[in-house]
Structures are given as C-alpha cells and as structure tokens.
Amino acid sequence: MRKIATAAAGLSLALGAGLATAPAAHAATPCPSGAVCIRETDGSILSRNIFYSYGYHNLSNxxxxxxxxxxxxxxxxxxVCYEYNGGNCSDVARDTGEYAPYNMTPIDSVVLVR
Known part of the structure; x- marks a missing residue:
C-alpha cells in the first residue's frame, strides 16, 4: 500500500492534484494481467480502455x-500525455497497481513503455 501511495503522490505531482481515494475494492473491475487500464468513475473498466501493446493509445471521451x-x-x-499520438508526456510510472485518481480531461493519450 505504501508503494502505491508513494507512486500516486509522484504521479499526482506530475499531473496536478488528484483525489486521495480510489474506488472501493469490492466495486472495482480487475485489470487483466499484462495491461494498463483506465477505470470508469463507477469502478468498471470499458474494453476500449484496456491497453496491452507498447506505444501510444489515443483516448476518446x-x-x-x-x-x-x-x-x-x-x-x-x-x-499519460497531453497530446495525441504520445506527445507532451509525464514521466514513466512503473509501479504496478492503482494510481490515485487524477483529472483525465486534459489527457489525450496513454503510452505503454518497456
């Protein structure tokens, strides 16, 4: 838990202030092994927001x-990147697990890196 909190704090600093809590564990859909996922506000994960391949993934809605x-x-x-096609990105976050919620409105793409 400490690793998640430390990583979340670092990512929140890079992206702006985030909320302090994640969705309740019982309501959250698990992210498949080998993927990066973006949770909906209700804790679910849409199939379009599950990413397996390295490189950039443009976001919509x-x-x-x-x-x-x-x-x-x-x-x-x-x-996470402020431009489509992986432009103007944050530092690489490598810790596994959930990151504290942060504002995705200005985020246009996500890049998976080795």
Missing part, C-alpha cells in the same frame, strides 16, 4: 477523475 491501473509485468510502465 475519457474525462474527469479516473484511476489508472498498471498491471503490466517485467517492470513495464506507462505515461
């Missing part, structure tokens, strides 16, 4: 405060 889950293996990470 992902707004408001959301939780990103990094369930990749082998130390792979992700970045």
């Amino acid at each position: 992902v707004t408001g405060y959301r939780v990103i889950v990094n369930n990749q293996t082998g130390g792979a990470g992700f970045q």
Whole structure:
C-alpha cells in the first residue's frame, strides 16, 4: 500500500492534484494481467480502455477523475500525455497497481513503455 501511495503522490505531482481515494475494492473491475487500464468513475473498466501493446493509445471521451491501473509485468510502465499520438508526456510510472485518481480531461493519450 505504501508503494502505491508513494507512486500516486509522484504521479499526482506530475499531473496536478488528484483525489486521495480510489474506488472501493469490492466495486472495482480487475485489470487483466499484462495491461494498463483506465477505470470508469463507477469502478468498471470499458474494453476500449484496456491497453496491452507498447506505444501510444489515443483516448476518446475519457474525462474527469479516473484511476489508472498498471498491471503490466517485467517492470513495464506507462505515461499519460497531453497530446495525441504520445506527445507532451509525464514521466514513466512503473509501479504496478492503482494510481490515485487524477483529472483525465486534459489527457489525450496513454503510452505503454518497456
């Protein structure tokens, strides 16, 4: 839990202030192994917001405060980007697990990195 809180604090600093709590565990849909997922506000995960392949993934209609889950293996990470096609990105986040919710409204793409 400490690792998640530390990683969340670092990512929140990079992206702006986020909320302090994640959806309740009993209401959250699990993110598949090997993927990065973006949770809906109700804790569910839409299939269009599950990413497996390295590289950029442009987002559509992902707004408001959301939780990103990094369930990749082998130390792979992700970045959130303020431009489509992986432009103007945050630092790479490599810790696995849930990150504190933050505002996805200005985020246009997510990049999966090795």
